[in-house]
Amino acid sequence: MNAYERIYDTVKRIPYGKVATYGQIADLAGMPRKARLVGYALFRVAPEADVPWHRVINFKGEVSESLFRQGNDYLQRSLLESEGIEFNALGKVNLGRDRWQP
DNA sequence: AAAGTGACCTATT
């Protein structure tokens, strides 16, 4: 079991309608301070893997992505909105309310 | 095998 597997496993635990930050995922996956690895892992997720990568955002509540990724700039936001997560005018989500708290 | 890279985070101006 490598680091990626653990990250994917943790991401899969995010419930519908909630979001989590990279640092949070890293912490829950047993690797505090390794948030970058989470981002790295998610960047390389295979489309066939059932990982809700769209529920993972940065700690500011903004949707981050590399822009090179399959044109998801709009998709991720759409997916979250369809799960009931709201964005303000700045494209941020209300972490205080929608953040996943295990 | 060494160097480069990055969907981040935190503390400091």
Place this chain on the structure above:
DNA sequence: GAATAGGCCACTT
């Protein structure tokens, strides 16, 4: 609040 700088460490080439 916004902008800067530094730290972090597994993965790729």
